[in-house]
Structure formats: structure tokens, C-alpha cells
Amino acid sequence: VTRKDLCEVRIRTGQTEVAVFTAYESEE
Helix, strand or coil, X not given: CCHHHHHHHHHHHHHXXXXXXXXXXXXX
């Protein structure tokens, strides 16, 4: 696993967290 792969995973995880957070806010 290269650092680039780790960065990509981190970015994808961050985007997913933002998407989930946005959806959670929309529920309220």
C-alpha cells in the first residue's frame, strides 16, 4: 500500500462522512 493509496482512501472516507453528515442534517 502506497501513501497515495492511503490518501485516496482518506479522501473517499472524508467525502462519505460529509455525505452522511449532510443527509443527517437534512433529516432534521
